[in-house]
């Protein structure tokens with residue numbers, strides 16, 4: 001179907017004046033939402049974990065034709081949800097061609113368009129916007145000005161056109177008027193200076209604003225949506241009260257509530273499909289990566305007010321796969337299977353995303369990150385091996401056995417060494433790894449077990465990734481022992497009858 005090119009054609013098309021003449025953006029969002037709900041469609045595709053919490057509240061806000069704000073810590077998909085609102089806009093929206101503020105052909109608000117329609121009538125040319133064209137986003141910062149947001153008097157334009165300063169024909173429009181008939185999203189609203197908030201409020205309330213002292217009338221049609229950190233938003237004096245009053249709904253976002261939801265988000269967002277290599281990410285690797293975020297969010301040394309973004313596990317996962325990819329390339333292997341050592345190699349994706357409290361600063365980002373990884377490993381290990389007997393494996397190390405996991409060692413060689421550790425490979429069934437699985441899969445799983453034992457301080461590991469006997473724990477029961485220091489539990493137990 002070819003779209004109507006003039007106002008006359010538009011009147012005779014499905015874009016009738018009756019339908020579009022007085023329909024506001026919020027009506028349009030509402031209409032399309034109602035249609036989606038009736039059809040049983042997903043309202044926001046690609047938004048995971050909010051089905052029972054955030055999404056119903058947004059649906060209510062849109063049905064109520066509210067301006068609304070999402071309150072949440074960083075990395076809680078706030079911007080993504082706001083952007084997803086474009087899926088509730090019409091596919092094509094007609095406007096008067098050439099209009100900077102996308103005037104409605106049936107009810108233009110700018111003088112240029114009113115004069116154009118008066119002169120040309122049904123011959124007035126029409127152009128179209130897609131839903132994406134109608135979304136304008138701005139990160140609030142303290143240096144945002146009225147000129148950026150609303151507009152400025154352009155003296156050159158005034159001189160050239162012969163119009164008076166302060167006439168709307170001499171205004172250079174800012175972002176908000178350019179979002180007319182669309183959605184305008186302001187992220188981190190509290191960072192906007194008070195004066196600008198007042199300007200915003202005046203536009204919302206009256207459609208009036210003063211630019212450099214000249215009153216300008218701009219009855220804009222915009223759905224305003226915002227995001228903010230909850231503490232900043234509720235802090236006294238950060239948001240002018242009349243503006244707060246005009247925000248119909250405050251909706252709280254949150255981090256994934258359980259590991260599976262976190263994994264689902266990370267799996268969806270992380271860039272994992274790399275060319276040229278078969279990739280298999282073991283489930284326990286995904287779980288450790290996700291647990292890093294969960295552990296960090298609980299860690300006292302990390303700033304609670306800024307939170308731990310979901311971008312952390314996403315970036316970690318990407319780095320983990322890259323490190324495994326690098327190893328596979330170097331060793332000429334076509335099968336990329338990440339291991340837990342790849343997670344330690346992903347430290348650069350962690351340290352920068354943690355806002356440390358004083359105590360954490362003292363300890364250093366690297367040390368905090370390493371401890372968090374270790375706790376995440378211990379938790380994940382317990383999902384599979386809590387209460388599972390590992391004495392035989394620990395004994396092998398206590399007897400002096402050592403094994404080094406290096407990135408340069410070919411996987412098959414490592415597997416041969418691992419076979420010497422009695423009882424280790426037998427335990428891999430718990431993570432669904434069988435003897436006929438590839439060497440890369442078995443090595444990764446075996447390393448998971450060893451890292452788990454290390455995380456629980458039952459075996460040791462050096463900086464060079466040599467697993468070895470752990471430091472001796474003081475024994476709980478005191479009894480005379482004939483063995484010298486360094487003898488292990490295995491012998492103690494076997495000799496007990498002779499004591």
Ligand SMILES: [Zn+2]
Nearest residue numbers: 099103110113
């Ligand atoms: Zn116009």
